[in-house]
Amino acid sequence: MENKTELQNQEEELKKYKGLDALKNLDGGKTLIKFARRNIEIELLWLLDNYKDANETEIRARIATMSSEFKILKAIANAESNAEVIKEEIKSLTE
Numbered sequence: 214m215e216n217k218t219e220l221q222n223q224e225e226e227l228k229k230y231k232g233l234d235a236l237k238n239l240d241g242g243k244t245l246i247k248f249a250r251r252n253i254e255i256e257l258l259w260l261l262d263n264y265k266d267a268n269e270t271e272i273r274a275r276i277a278t279m280s281s282e283f284k285i286l287k288a289i290a291n292a293e294s295n296a297e298v299i300k301e302e303i304k305s306l307t308e
Contacts (some may be wrong), residue, residue, distance in 0.1 A: 233292035
């Protein structure tokens with residue numbers, strides 16, 4: 214029974230990763246990637262221009278924004294390889 218639940222969980226994960234992988238080839242996904250990269254660039258340029266005078270809260274907020282955008286890009290970029298790992302796990306569960 215536990216193996217069946219694990220298999221279902223892995224299949225759900227695989228769907229998520231396949232969806233993320235497909236996203237990078239869609240117009241909306243390309244736009245999302247473009248905006249995420251641009252947002253990172255904007256925040257980085259702000260930090261470079263203002264790090265001497267900015268207070269800690271402003272700096273932390275800018276870094277948090279960049280971190281969120283990087284996580285989006287990382288999720289999309291790693292989706293294909295993560296899907297392959299999940300496929301292998303599903304294969305081992307069904308053997």
